Amino acid sequence: EPEVTQTPSHQVTQMGQEVILRCVPISNHLYFYWYRQILGQKVEFLVSFYNNEISEKSEIFDDQFSVERPDGSNFTLKIRSTKLEDSAMYFCASSGDSRYTEAFFGQGTRLTVV
Amino acid sequence: RKEVEQDPGPFNVPEGATVAFNCTYSNSASQSFFWYRQDCRKEPKLLMSVYSSGNEDGRFTAQLNRASQYISLLIRDSKLSDSATYLCVVNMEAGNMLTFGGGTRLMVKP
Numbered sequence: 716e717p718e719v720t721q722t723p724s725h726q727v728t729q730m731g732q733e734v735i736l737r738c739v740p741i742s743n744h745l746y747f748y749w750y751r752q753i754l755g756q757k758v759e760f761l762v763s764f765y766n767n768e769i770s771e772k773s774e775i776f777d778d779q780f781s782v783e784r785p786d787g788s789n790f791t792l793k794i795r796s797t798k799l800e801d802s803a804m805y806f807c808a809s810s811g812d813s814r815y816t817e818a819f820f821g822q823g824t825r826l827t828v829v
Numbered sequence: 830r831k832e833v834e835q836d837p838g839p840f841n842v843p844e845g846a847t848v849a850f851n852c853t854y855s856n857s858a859s860q861s862f863f864w865y866r867q868d869c870r871k872e873p874k875l876l877m878s879v880y881s882s883g884n885e886d887g888r889f890t891a892q893l894n895r896a897s898q899y900i901s902l903l904i905r906d907s908k909l910s911d912s913a914t915y916l917c918v919v920n921m922e923a924g925n926m927l928t929f930g931g932g933t934r935l936m937v938k939p
Contacts, residue, residue: 758873758916759927771926779926806872810925817863818927820872 717741719821721807724788726825728797736792747790748784748808748818749770758806764790764811797828832856832893833930835917841936846907850933852900852917862893864902865916867932873916876902 720739729735740747749761762772762782769782779795790809794801794817808818832855842848842892854862862879879891879900890903900917917930 724894750924750927758867758929760928763925765925773926804870815899816861817878819874819875825870 719807719809719819721821721824723824724822725825725827727829730799730828731796734794734797734826736794736805736807736826738790738792738821739788740790740807740809742788744809744811746770746810746818747784748810749792750806750808750820751803752806753803761792763808794826797826799828802826802828832921832928833917833919835930835933837931837933839934839936841938842906842907844909844937845907846937847903848935849904850902850915850917852902852930854898854900854917854928856919856921857895857898859898859919859921861920862900863918863927864889864891864900865881865918866913867916868913871894871895873918873929876915904935907935909937909939911935912937
């Protein structure tokens with residue numbers, strides 16, 4: 716069964732450092748997303764990406780965040796200068812040919828900023 | 830006002846019980862609706878989409894009431910493996926982002 720894969724599964728970084736979280740969405744999907752979940756809180760939308768550009772972003776997705784699809788398979792989230800409050804589980808997701816269809820999530824990257 | 834609201838629980842039920850979860854959403858123009866389950870420190874996994882006519886998948890039944898902006902999930906014959914957090918998820922009209930409820934925790938006991 717096709718699945719979304721994310722690497723690394725756990726990333727520890729020092730405050731102020733840059734991190735790149737990587738995702739390989741399901742191959743025939745067209746919509747890609749990043750969500751995050753702070754421990755004990757609800758899953759929050761960060762950004763959606765379609766046709767090689769950001770289609771929507773939340774207030775959380777400020778200038779320190781960026782996304783890229785550098786090739787035909789990878790989808791990355793970069794956090795330029797990490798803060799303690801960026802510590803969370805980051806989930807990548809993808810969905811098919813309509814923005815209203817189900818999204819499938821990767822297993823997540825646990826980011827710990829120290 | 831919270832956009833997607835759920836009773837956080839926990840719901841503690843014995844094996845074999847029937848349990849129902851409810852969810853309300855604030856945007857009347859919302860387009861699509863889902864139930865996901867999330868195990869501790871894992872990713873949300875799609876359980877089922879929710880259609881206007883209601884739909885069933887094995888022991889799981891989902892209902893949507895657009896007039897009341899209310900979604901429900903019924904689990905029959907609960908199994909130990911059903912223990913998880915159940916997330917009500919709505920795709921609002923404005924875009925393609927999913928809005929998650931806070932989840933309802935279910936614990937099925939032997």
